[in-house]
Amino acid sequence: MTLIDPADEHFSIAHQCVLLGLAGSSYYYRPLGESPENLALMERIDKLFTSRPEMGVRRMHQELITSDNPVNIKRVRRLMRLMGLEALGPKPNLSKPQQGHTIYPYLLKGLVIDRPNHVWSTDITYVPMANGFLYLCAIIDWFSRYILSWRLSNTLLADFCVDALEEALRRWGKPQIFNTDQGSQFTSHDFLKPLISNKIAISMDSKGRALDNIFIERFWRTIKYEHLYLRTYSDGHSLYQGLTEYFHFYNYERKHQSLGYQTPAMWFEERIEEKEKVQFLGVIQQA
Secondary structure (H helix, E strand, O other), X not given: OOOOOOOOOOOOHHHXXXXXXXXXXXXXXXXXXXXXXXXXXXXXXXXXXXXXXXOOHHHHHHHHOXXXXXXXXXXXXXXXXXXXXXXXXOXXXXXXXXXXXXXXXXXXXXXXXXXXXXXXXXXXXXXXEOOEEEEEEEEEEOOOOOEEEEEEEOOOOOHHHHHHHHHHHHHHOOOOEEEEOOOOOOOOHHHHHHHHHOOOEEEEOOOOOHHHHHHHHHHHHHHHHHOHHHOOOOOHHHHHHHHHHHHHHHHHOOOEHHHOOEOHHHHHHHHHHHHHHHHHHHHHHHO
């Protein structure tokens, strides 16, 4: 990775990874690269899947195959697994939950979400680049659509998801409920430990139900069509810089119709501040 300098005398590799929002494994792991043909095919798969997340391997194969381009179905299956895609939603390796993990119930059905930090959720998506790809994990507040934290990684190991979770808890307090799918990253001991220790109620999507985590799924579609598909990032460093700018724009400048044409920050940070002021005044009055 060109954005990490192993010879830096002031910052260790681990510290540089933290500053860049990258998991440590992203630096040490060296995957075998995909051919330019496979990378181009993966980009096509990602665009098709973002538009039609109900497509499995067979339907995707039929969309991709032409008389001039006979794509093998085994190739499509392997690439979709590598990308962490499964029919009904872009979910990370849902077919391989952590062995022996506890299956938590889905707690959000019929729930009225009426305040910041009521419900958070997370997911992973595939991010194409000019000469490769990375995985993006983000944590969102359901009430405000505010992106609380995010991380990039070149593996589907759990550590970059744990890093994102710990940053969100450190910066924004804790939610009442945290919702995930049943992917191996989110059912791992390392990911569940901070939720359990903070007494946060854990909610998990029913297997194969993409709409159980609808707000993060909608966000993936937004960031891909508004940003990622319009640019070709050459490496992880430029991708990180571009995403940093987009997340700031999304939280503080992009107005949402569902939020009364206000920004997520107006619904999250400002209402958190209002709540803190009310609590402070209540303490003063009691005194």
